[in-house]
Amino acid sequence: MSGISIKHLPGPELGPWLADLARLRITVFRDFPYLYDGTAEYEEKYLQTYLRSADSIVVLALDGDKVIGASTGLPMQDETEEFQKPFMDQGYDPARIFYCGESVLLRDYRGKGIYKEFFLGREGQARKLGRFDYCSFCCVQRPDDHPLRPADYVPLDAVWTKFGYVKHPELKTSYSWKDVDQAEETEKPMVFWMKPLAAEGGQ
Template sequence: MTVAVRSLTGAALDAVLGDVAALRIAVFRDWPYLYDGDLDYERGYLATYRDSAGAVVVGAFDGDRLIGAATGTPMEDHGEEFGAAFEGSGFDLEQIFYCAESVLLPDYRGQGIGHAFFDAREGHARALGRRYSVFCRVLRPDSHPLHPANYRPLDGFWRKRGYRPLDGVTADYVWKDVGEDAPTAKTMQFWMREL
């Protein structure tokens, strides 16, 4: 199979947001996010990318079908709770590019697309004059009842790319877990690398 990875901005970015929403709902339903998503929430959340002049969606296409996507924005354009996590950290938000979600259908994993997602977003961040690239991951205990026995975290992949967890830089983000009745806050740990 041949997958094309393209960076999308402006109208091209806007055109794929519906497909990005569907991918987020499907992929983040699995561990460790356990996200019980809905399209109404997704429309509001993804408006961040439509509204930010510095945003990018890196799309992975199998023919015309979007099979994976990675998003990013200047940090000051993303959610308040994420920017607030950096208060007192010594980092200037205007120097940070936030690599938000990376979602890829299971059949396409292990082919280098994850690296292409980071390469494209980091290149976009450099073109914007950003000094740092960050992302965050959800923290869940290994004792969680839905933790799969065969789960392999991506920490090694991220470390090879030069990312490290930022001590004390976390944000609480709220969503509804699969099988739960109401949304709850989850702690998200930020990882950073210098560009």
């Protein structure tokens, strides 16, 4: 990771980086599987959640002064009801779950160990706060025959499993956004992955 630095930023201090992070998210999420046709205005509004959460964290990856990657996390209780409901329906207490939001990394910087730093940073925050049993994140579910699925696309399931996360098909929800090839927003199925935080350190 020569020339690349990792910065752990409390969410309420995100303000000066807001525009950079919004642009990065739009760029990365435009690719499969999200195919997200986003706007800076919406992204900056969405990221206010992290500014408002006293215990949120943003892990920034910088190449010099350029933001080339970022990952977000916050207590599940600080997220919206649609994030919390699948857990409550399955008997989990959202107050005991730290939600690992999205990780975005420019293509040229992948495969350099930065993605692991994102997970370590967020899990470290959850352990430091000391009131969580699990870390969790969610991902979109796209059909294998989706017309915009690249021939060389490889899901990250094996990576997430290596980091200690387990897919929980019973924890599911749906979110709406506009795909790059669609005129209107449509709902997408999402599924959650979880990792117990009982064991310190390591993945």
